[in-house]
Amino acid sequence: MRIWLWFLTCAAVASAVAAAAHPEGFGVFWVAVQAACFGAAVAGLRRHRPDPAAVYWLLVAGVGTSTVTTAVTTAAPALSPEAEAGYLLCYPLTGVALWLLARRLRPWSSTRLLDAAIALIGMAQPAWAFVLYPLLSRAGLDQASTAGITGLAVCDLLVVSMLLRVAFAVRPGVASGLLIASTAAMLLTDACYVVMYVWGRGGAVVSSVTSVGWLTWSFLLAAACLHPGIRDVGGSARTTDESATPIGGFIALAVLGPAVLIADIALHRGAGSWSHALVPAALTAVLMVLMVLRLGRALRERTSLQRELAFRAQHDVLTGLANREEFRTRLQAGIAAEAGIGLLIVDLDGFKDVNDTLGHPAGDELLLQATARLRALAGPDDLLARLGGDEFAVVSPDLAGLDDLAARCVADLACPYLVDGRELRLTASVGVYSGSPASTGEALQNADLALYAAKDAGRNRAERYDPKLRAAHLAHAALADQLRAAVDGTVAGTVAGTGGFAVHYQPVVDIHTGRVAAVEALLRFTTPDGTAVSPARFVPVAEETGLIGRLGAWVLERACTDARAWHATHGISVTVNVSGRQLRAPSFADDVLATLKRTGLPGAALVLEITETVLVTATVEETEAVSRRLARLRAHGIRIAIDDFGTGYSSLAYLRTLPIDVLKIDRAFVSRVADRQEKALFRAVVELARSLYLQPVAEGVETDEQAAALRELDCGYAQGFLFARPMPAPALQTLLTTQLTPAP
Incomplete structure (x- = not known):
């Protein structure tokens, strides 16, 4: 107890x-x-x-x-x-x-204070009638x-x-x-x-x-x-709601006053009975005055609360701008007028980083400053709304000046912001739409498509809606649906004309002998009508829709299964591309090792290829986690390759600190390797790779001159159309039996 x-x-x-x-x-x-x-x-x-x-x-x-x-x-x-x-x-x-x-x-x-006074006077009335007055009237005290x-x-x-x-x-x-x-x-x-x-x-x-x-x-x-x-x-x-009026208590006190007055007169009958009731009468009068004041204040508070609730129902709480519902109502009214509408969708680029690094209070302050700038730009007849987060909208009847307004929004929102003593720089992307849409949904969708186009074009700009954007959007959505269907149905390795996924292999050859030393697994996709879709088109869609993880796991399984016999017979290894999403998954290393165990492929026969842009754009914590996973895989004999080296994102630091074995030099270097000055730069890259004990591989070799220059520079290994195009597994098996050599 x-x-x-x-x-x-x-x-x-x-x-x-x-x-x-x-x-x-x-x-x-x-x-x-x-x-x-x-x-x-x-x-x-x-x-x-x-x-x-x-x-x-x-x-x-x-x-x-x-x-x-x-x-x-x-x-x-x-x-x-x-x-x-x-x-x-x-x-x-x-x-x-x-x-x-x-x-x-x-x-x-x-x-x-009014409530306390009313309660005090209300209790004073029975105290006077039944305690104080009898006490004062009592003789002998x-x-x-x-x-x-x-x-x-x-x-x-x-x-x-x-x-x-x-x-x-x-x-x-x-x-x-x-x-x-x-x-x-x-x-x-x-x-x-x-x-x-x-x-x-x-x-x-x-x-x-x-x-x-x-x-x-x-x-x-x-x-x-x-x-x-x-x-x-x-x-x-x-x-509790402090603005609520205790109506029941007030009514009880209002009844109590006259009741006490009547009781006092009844208890003190006689010629002086009415004089005895002067104090309760005065208290009752004061009580009534206080109650009138309190009820009047309650009515004012209720009216003020109703106005505030009405305002909040139509406006954003933080910025005071029209909210999404009010925006839709006003936009619909403009569409119904059939005079045409102008619509801007404004999105702050990089706003999420402000919230993540400085916190939400700093983000709110930045939004308030951005709101003030947009208010200064908007005309008297324009409607300014906050749609949510860092997205704003402007509905303007001035169709002729819409593009100029969008340009001024981009310019003003790019000026520095001062938040908590720090100078922050953000940009804005703006989608522009004008016309006579059939509905608010159509107007918003068209403006959003223009906004996405501005984002894709590099941000910090305004883009006007074009019907081609809708066609591209529909094609993008259709491709996403086809990818989902193909992944869900596990339609892999289908022949052309039926659609689905397939894995093709491109040889990596010894630049001096032309013999196949390795192959790179490349994912291919065809639509149900047999149209081949470029990886440059469907891979980003797979990344965006979150399908890339399942696709990557399937490619790894397929490649390891096919490569087991090639490694056992010809001693070649297989290179498999890995997405950033796969790398960041905590279970990535376990999944790879489990795949090797299921397929029977030795770890030494597998090369995992990652794009250097994945490493450069990752945070420090993500890079450290990726490094630990790759180091664990290398302990099982798996080698790690960096793809597209030299595309403009190169960082020599990660070449030295990360567990890397193979350096694949981008075709941008290889295409100019026959030039004298470019040859010197390529030689420096090859020597850098060798100084770090990395194996250089030249990508995109297409001419004999390029191959000759690579032999002169002793690059070691190369792949490209000069040697072979990507091919299905049966075709590669046939090719390996004759050991591919470069064309004379």
């Missing part, structure tokens, strides 16, 4: 004993129990250190004040009348603590007793109003419940004491109620301080 629950149980038992104790020994026992509660509360606060600390120390100080006052009145009964005034100090301490806690949970506002009881009642009302504020603001929990219950116990005790005292029910009954109630207040507060949840009370505000 937890310590706070142990304490609560023991204190309850002690309170029961205190209530039944002999009056002569009761005061000492009361002091002992309260002192124990005070010590336990202090220990709990020192252990849990709740925030704000002042709230809880003020509450505990109230228990300490009560303990000292009880000790003084018990030890020196002669000082009891003066010492009992110390009990009144508990109320300002508790009231200030609750005020601070309520302000911490939800800052005070004029609306909340001295002024000190009257002032004390009156002050006690007023303090109770003030603390009750603060307690209600906290109760409706704090999140429910054990600690918060104990805290509220402790103050409620103190208030109920004093309320019972005042009522019984006023109506002549004093003596032992009043003493018992007071002792049990105040001890309950003490040990409940101590239990709250001992509970671990006390740390979260000050920061656990209840999620």
Whole structure:
């Protein structure tokens, strides 16, 4: 059982004993129990250190004040009348603590102050009718007793109003419940004491109620301080709509005022009965005024909220621009007018990098600056909208100036941005469309096609929609569907005319002897009508649609299966191209080794070929992960080749640090190798490869002059149309039996 629950149980038992104790020994026992509660509360606060600390120390100080006052009145009964005034100090301490806690949970506002005032006056009416007026009318009371009881009642009302504020603001929990219950116990005790005292029910009954109630207040507060949840009370505000008006409570208070007034007149019949009702009448009048003010404020808040909700329904929260729904509505209205529309779709290039590197707050600030620039460019009749993320739209009736507006958008959005003290540079791509579309979907699609064209053309530019873009888009979509069907159906190795995938092989020959030393596996695809599609066209589509991983795995399986016999008979190896997506897969090395095991091809007979652009455009973390996977594969005898070396992305650093065995020199170098100056550059590349213990292979050899130059430079190996074109596996098998030699 937890310590706070142990304490609560023991204190309850002690309170029961205190209530039944002999009056002569009761005061000492009361002091002992309260002192124990005070010590336990202090220990709990020192252990849990709740925030704000002042709230809880003020509450505990109230228990300490009560303990000292009880000790003084018990030890020196002669000082009891003066010492009992110390009990009144508990109320300002508790009231200030609750005020601070309520302000911490939800800052005070004029609306909340009105609510507190209404609640306070509403409770003051029955207090006057049933407590204060009977007390003031009672004969035989001295002024000190009257002032004390009156002050006690007023303090109770003030603390009750603060307690209600906290109760409706704090999140429910054990600690918060104990805290509220402790103050409620103190208030109920004093309320019972005042009522019984006023109506002549004093003596032992009043003493018992007071002792049990105040001890309950003490040990409940101590239990709250001992509970671990006390740390979260000050920061656990209840999620409620503060603008909502407590209609039910207001109606109850509105009825309470006249009811108390009528009851007061009924209780004090006689000639002076109406004078007795002056105070409740005044309180009722003040209450009505406050309620009118509160309801008026509630109506204004509700109207303001409705306006805000209407604005949010049509506008983007961050930028204040029209949102996608409002954009579509306005665009449809422009289409219905049949006057033609102009539409720009603006996309910020590289915005994702800002969010990834600097965080979303920096990205939001950049979007706000871009929005301000677009506002300055848009005309008074233009609609500016944010479609989502970093994409904006401009609907303009000025068709003649649309291209000029697009150009100015590109130029202005390319100017530097200052975000968090950093200068950021971004560009924008703009898709331009004008015409009379049949629907908003058609207009958006046409503008998006122009935007994609701008992206594909290098970004930082505007492109106008052309019907050819739609034809290309449809062809792209059709090709993607054909690729999906071919992959899903595992239609591989089909003959021309039926469509599907096939693997062809191009020999890699010894430049001096012309004998086949290796082959490169190349993926081919034909459409269902038998049309061959260039790899330069279908491979990017496969990358974009995510099919390249499955295709790459299938090519590897097919190539290893075919090459097993060629390696066993002719000692040649097979080179298989690997995509960047495959390389970045954590399971890549395991998948390759599993394929070798299934097909029976030795690791030394496999060369994995990667494009150098994959390495240069990867992050440092991705490059390190790829390097680890390649090193693991090399440990099993697999060699690694770099393709297209020298295409403009070359980095000598990765040639030295990555596990590479073969350097395939791009055809751009080979095509000019017969030239004297180019030959010197090619020689430098070959010598660089050999200095790094890499095997150079020349790609794209097509003429005898190129082959002769390669022999002179002792390049070692080459492949190209001069020796053989890519061919199916059966054709290669036939070729290997005769050992291909270059044409004379």
